[in-house]
Amino acid sequence: MGQGEGGNAVSALRPSNLPKLAVCPCYESNPVAGPAAERGTLLDTAFRAELLGLEERFVIANKLTADEIAAVSWSVSMVRAMSGRERVLAREDDCRVKILNLTGTADAIVPMKFTHFDLKTGARRNYREQMAAYALGLMGAHFASSWTAHLLFCDQREIETHKFTYEEAHAIVDQVVKSFHDPAKKPNPCEYCGWCAKADTCPARLAMVGETLTVTEPGFDFDALLADPEKLGRFLAASAVVEDFRERAKKIATERLKTGGVVPGWKLVTRKGSEFVDCETVGHHIQRMGFGPVLNAYGNLSAAKFRDLWSQRMPSEKPFPEEAVKHAAPSTYLKQSKTKPN
Ligand code: SF4
Structure with a gap:
């Protein structure tokens, strides 16, 4: 999964960051791991321990919920089923990958099948560039001309497979690395801003806030904006950034007021x-x-x-009644789809 990977701890350029850097070349990971990242690391450790049959797997399992244990078991069974009788490498030292000047760690490698597996927790996201980087390094290490990466989305019980030739993987990684080193690179507000170390200071985000606040001045023609799909899309994107800043500002203001400070025009209210x-x-x-x-x-x-x-x-021999699980009706919501600026 790539936690703590990279030769240089402060460098943003490491395999796990490549999908984010492909969208925003200025992205910088936040040094403080959030709860989602910590959960990912824990499940990753459980997955390795289970694959390797380590004693510590029982201790690790105690830290997981039943659903997480089921997610890890599903992932392990997928690796076993897809690797057949071939040897599966899962020790961190055996899974270390060197790519150009980057280093990372795959979760499990099946050298004889020119395949690796990567466990992913949380929402399904794009990991193509990270998988291309691992594939590139593993092709070099195992003298292969093509490589297959299986992403195991354990919370959804879904598998996504990426196949790369050496040239394809090289082109994908090279493009991200080049745009990262481009002295004229520009930040691109995107779905990763919330995880970025520059979220509060990024000039592109600050400019969007400025733009939104300006258009809300008197004389702003909201009807005209609603009637123009282009303007409507831009307004929504900028408002999302303002909303993000607002949440951060609310936290700071609350803390200030709680500790006796003043924020003119605001007070803390205690609800019954x-x-x-x-x-x-x-x-x-x-x-x-x-x-x-x-x-x-x-x-x-x-x-x-x-x-x-x-x-x-329930007694352990009593299987969970999967047929009892019902699915709520799907719901529709608005999600930003365009990540590249015009
Ligand atoms: S805050 Fe967003 S736009 Fe700015 S550098 Fe980070 S990821 Fe890029």
Whole structure:
């Protein structure tokens, strides 16, 4: 997965950053790993330990939820099924990859099949450039002219496969490296800004904020903006950046007011806590009230929570009833799709 990879700790140019640098050549990873990255590292460690059959896998499994254990087991079973009887390398030292001047670590390599696997947690994203970098290094190390990368999206139980020839992988990595070193490179506000170390100071984002604040002055013709798809798209993109800054500013202002500081025009308000009855009390009365009406009032349980409860409360030989998992109707939301500026 590539946590902590790279020859130079401060360099943004490392395989795991290539997908972000392909969109914004000025991206710089935040040195503070967020909870999502920490979870990724933990599941990655569990995946390696399970593949290698290490004793410590039991200790690691204690830190995971039942759903996470199931996600890791699924990933391991995919590697086993796809590698057949071939040897799978999973020790970090065996999976280290050198590419041009970059270094990274693949999650599992099957040299005889010219294949590697990379475990991914969280939302499905683009990892093509990172996979191209690993493929390039592994082709060099294993004297191969083509290479296959399997991305294991363990939370979704989905596999995405990328096949590269040496030339293809080289061209993909080279393009990102060149744009990273381009002295005229420009920041490109994108979906990765929230993770970027420059999020609060980036001139491109500050310019977007300036643009949005200017258009909201008197005389701003909102109807005309709504009628023009081009202007509407730009306004939404700029507003998203303003919203991001607003969230960060709210945190700082709250902290300042809590510690006795002043933010003119703003104050902290304490809301009355909502009323509730704790679950022990409900349990005490549930027999008389009837399980059905009480459970109905509680509503549906997420599949992950039910899985967790099942693994804790049911005998291990009782398989989880997959048919009990229902899917809510899909919902529609607006997502920014254009990541390159005009
Ligand atoms: S904040 Fe966004 S646009 Fe600016 S350098 Fe970082 S990723 Fe690029």
